[in-house]
Amino acid sequence: MTSDTTTSPSQGAHGIGTTLAHVGRDPHAHHGFVNTPIYRGSTVLFRTLDQLEGAMCVNTRTGPFVYGLMGHPNSRELETMLARLDGGVGAVVVGSGLAAVSVPLLAFLSAGDHLLMTDSCYGPSRHICTSVLARMGVETTFYDPRAGASIEALLRPKTRVVFLESPGSLSFEVQDVPAIARVCRNRGVTTIIDNTWATPLHFRPIEHGIDVVIHALTKYQSGNSDILLGGVVARDESTWVQLKQTAEAHGHYAHPDDCMQCLRGMRSLEVRLARHESSALAVARWLESRSEVAQVLHPALPSHPDHAIWSRDFRGSSGLFGCVLRPHVGGRAHLKAFLESLRLFGMGFSWGGFESLVVASDIRASRQAAPWTHDGALLRFQIGLEDPRDLISDLTAAFAHAATVV
Numbered sequence: 433m434t435s436d437t438t439t440s441p442s443q444g445a446h447g448i449g450t451t452l453a454h455v456g457r458d459p460h461a462h463h464g465f466v467n468t469p470i471y472r473g474s475t476v477l478f479r480t481l482d483q484l485e486g487a488m489c490v491n492t493r494t495g496p497f498v499y500g501l502m503g504h505p506n507s508r509e510l511e512t513m514l515a516r517l518d519g520g521v522g523a524v525v526v527g528s529g530l531a532a533v534s535v536p537l538l539a540f541l542s543a544g545d546h547l548l549m550t551d552s553c554y555g556p557s558r559h560i561c562t563s564v565l566a567r568m569g570v571e572t573t574f575y576d577p578r579a580g581a582s583i584e585a586l587l588r589p590k591t592r593v594v595f596l597e598s599p600g601s602l603s604f605e606v607q608d609v610p611a612i613a614r615v616c617r618n619r620g621v622t623t624i625i626d627n628t629w630a631t632p633l634h635f636r637p638i639e640h641g642i643d644v645v646i647h648a649l650t651k652y653q654s655g656n657s658d659i660l661l662g663g664v665v666a667r668d669e670s671t672w673v674q675l676k677q678t679a680e681a682h683g684h685y686a687h688p689d690d691c692m693q694c695l696r697g698m699r700s701l702e703v704r705l706a707r708h709e710s711s712a713l714a715v716a717r718w719l720e721s722r723s724e725v726a727q728v729l730h731p732a733l734p735s736h737p738d739h740a741i742w743s744r745d746f747r748g749s750s751g752l753f754g755c756v757l758r759p760h761v762g763g764r765a766h767l768k769a770f771l772e773s774l775r776l777f778g779m780g781f782s783w784g785g786f787e788s789l790v791v792a793s794d795i796r797a798s799r800q801a802a803p804w805t806h807d808g809a810l811l812r813f814q815i816g817l818e819d820p821r822d823l824i825s826d827l828t829a830a831f832a833h834a835a836t837v838v
């Protein structure tokens with residue numbers, strides 16, 4: 433288990449809640465107002481030529497601001513918070529979680545390189561590999577998310593990056609991150625992980641040897657389903673420079689309003705995540721008792737095949753999990769009746785907001801290394817901040833309604 437603190441050289445070790453409340457703001461630089469005002473702007477003015485030229489040569493993480501695209505006070509404060517939570521040297525914020533996936537791939541891969549991508553990855557991450565990267569001349573091999581140290585056998589002389597997502601956000605395999613990171617570190621291969629499910633509160637990949645951590649800040653950090661934003665955290669300085677230069681070269685930008693909204697959401701992240709976690713566990717345990725359900729895919733349940741790895745490495749779980757319905761229940765007509773009669777669960781993509789969601793997916797065609805062999809429909813639940821008893825009642829009624837459909 434990782435520790436419940438973040439460490440800053442100037443402040444010593446603090447509990448997560450304290451870090452979330454205090455990092456990324458400086459009231460007395462803003463007339464005492466608790467939150468930093470929103471700095472909208474492209475142009476930054478300099479009084480002298482020396483100042484302008486000097487600003488062009490400094491690190492854009494700590495030096496003077498140069499141009500809105502390269503960072504502004506609101507992005508810098510959010511990046512400070514992200515780096516602190518993950519224990520990295522710095523972060524880069526970009527306009528969506530998907531941009532946070534593409535920037536590190538483009539930063540560390542060139543024509544002729546080989547990429548190992550987990551077969552459990554988020555669909556659009558797979559698409560980047562088969563479209564943009566393929567066109568660039570980067571070859572991707574999808575690997576079994578449960579490979580662990582045996583991933584070594586898949587490494588080639590040209591393998592530059594191993595990409596992880598743990599747990600997979602549709603299929604929920606938990607990866608042996610320390611084992612994979614150890615192999616890659618020994619072979620000089622960069623490791624990148626999509627850590628959106630756990631957030632740094634429940635899993636800190638850099639402590640387990642990972643080089644680059646991705647967060648779709650659209651989800652739990654923002655917490656309200658009202659913005660899109662992504663963040664990438666770097667383990668060391670040269671990694672951060674490579675990420676920042678790539679993001680700038682592609683014109684990536686995180687709007688100050690969105691950075692402010694995200695940081696606002698993060699102040700209450702610990703409290704919200706605890707509620708998502710406990711409610712999701714209540715609903716997941718209830719689903720396990722239902723005859724309509726073949727399997728619940730929640731890493732924190734002892735029935736999950738990777739529960740031991742999850743218990744070893746994670747501090748907690750979140751509000752997202754899956755379940756496979758029994759084949760006769762998951763037929764199209766039953767599924768349609770079940771999903772459309774839910775009153776409290778919205779049907780739609782994304783997750784991490786205050787409201788509960790459900791989506792049905794079919795991942796059988798996309799899997800390459802670890803075939804998906806379940807016959808029944810695959811559902812993914814995002815459990816929001818509602819009363820879990822109401823959610824269970826809603827699901828009970830929907831199962832009852834679906835059972836009436838011939």
Ligand SMILES: Cc1ncc(COP(=O)(O)O)c(C=O)c1O
Pocket residue numbers: 528529530531533554597601626628629648649650651660661662781782783
């Ligand atoms: C695991 C994971 N990573 C990244 C993303 C992309 O985030 P965004 O929707 O902000 O582009 C998502 C979106 O659902 C996701 O589920």
